Amino acid sequence: MRVFITGGSGAGKSAFAESTAQKLGGRLVYVATMPVVNEEDKKKVERHHRLRAGKGFTTLERPGMLDNLPDDGETLLIECISTHTANLMFNPENAPSDASTAEYWTSTIKKELSPLLERKGNTIFVSLEITSDGTTYSKETENYKEVLTAINRHLVQSCDAAFEVVCGIPVRIKGELPC
Amino acid sequence: MIRLYIGGTGHGQAELAEKETGLKPVQCSSDEALKSPAIDKFHLITKQILEKGGSPQDFARKLIAENPDAVICSDEIGCGIHPLLQEERTWREETGRALCIIAEAAGTVTRVFYGIGQRIKG
Numbered sequence A: 001m002r003v004f005i006t007g008g009s010g011a012g013k014s015a016f017a018e019s020t021a022q023k024l025g026g027r028l029v030y031v032a033t034m035p036v037v038n039e040e041d042k043k044k045v046e047r048h049h050r051l052r053a054g055k056g057f058t059t060l061e062r063p064g065m066l067d068n069l070p071d072d073g074e075t076l077l078i079e080c081i082s083t084h085t086a087n088l089m090f091n092p093e094n095a096p097s098d099a100s101t102a103e104y105w106t107s108t109i110k111k112e113l114s115p116l117l118e119r120k121g122n123t124i125f126v127s128l129e130i131t132s133d134g135t136t137y138s139k140e141t142e143n144y145k146e147v148l149t150a151i152n153r154h155l156v157q158s159c160d161a162a163f164e165v166v167c168g169i170p171v172r173i174k175g176e177l178p179c
Numbered sequence B: 001m002i003r004l005y006i007g008g009t010g011h012g013q014a015e016l017a018e019k020e021t022g023l024k025p026v027q028c029s030s031d032e033a034l035k036s037p038a039i040d041k042f043h044l045i046t047k048q049i050l051e052k053g054g055s056p057q058d059f060a061r062k063l064i065a066e067n068p069d070a071v072i073c074s075d076e077i078g079c080g081i082h083p084l085l086q087e088e089r090t091w092r093e094e095t096g097r098a099l100c101i102i103a104e105a106a107g108t109v110t111r112v113f114y115g116i117g118q119r120i121k122g
Helices: A013-024 A039-052 A081-089 A102-118 A139-158 B013-021 B042-051 B056-066 B086-105
Strands: A002-007 A028-032 A057-061 A075-079 A123-126 A161-166 A169-174 B003-007 B038-040 B071-075 B108-113 B116-121
Touching: A002 A013, A002 A139, A013 A028, A013 A039, A013 A075, A013 A123, A013 A161, A028 A039, A039 A057, A075 A081, A081 A102, A081 A139, A102 A123, A102 A139, A169 B116, B003 B013, B003 B086, B013 B038, B013 B071, B013 B108, B038 B042, B042 B056, B042 B071, B042 B086, B056 B086, B071 B086
Parallel strands: A002 A123, A002 A161, A028 A057, A028 A075, A075 A123, B003 B071, B003 B108, B038 B071
Antiparallel strands: A161 A169, B108 B116
16 A cells, blocks of 8 residues: 655654554554754654654665665655655755756656555655745745655555645545555 | 644634634733633744743643633644744744644644635544
């Protein structure tokens, strides 16, 4: 089963994603996309570690490409697509000027995510709502918004179930989770 | 029981809360909120608490313990681009977590979309 989970900052996405993974069962693998570059990141990662403690997850760090992930029936929880998209788009090594269009990144990331949508085990994608502040940003940030929303739309269409978490409450957008 | 109304800025949380509960939400300080029957703009209270070095999550627990029948209105502020300033990032994340605590204790949670309420709990 493929599940898409989104919501704003601090909305309780992780807790819902973790309980969804536990519900789906199998060997649980948490794929962490956040690169740790400062004290704020470190605290965030420590908080996530505390929250996952005792829930049976193995953690894999993927601050770059989402490659070499297990494909033997595990339940993968990928957190999160918004950070992953930023990791790729804002890494100078990955963004030569002639390839830095929103179309290029949308197509590249869709291709990269394709095996994760086709694998046999359960895959849970956590993303983030970033476009509801009505503000216009720099060209780079507007490109990022365009790419992430395109990827989110693609994932919602491709997944069996999709939820927006609001104040810790999962609001169903499509599909059902097994009881 | 706590009744929570949330939504994007300007979506009409206070108006709908007043229509449904008969109580007019009032913008107030954190101390006043502990006694106020209907609180407006909870997200600004969390900002004041952070500016004074306090914890919005601790305040949320105190609020539901001391004012267990409050009507609480708040903007959802966590759905934009990551703010550049750490204080703003902390504010939106802490507000989100405080609202999770209130929503868990609330009897009803209503998400307001331009005046139309969607009951997501209760």
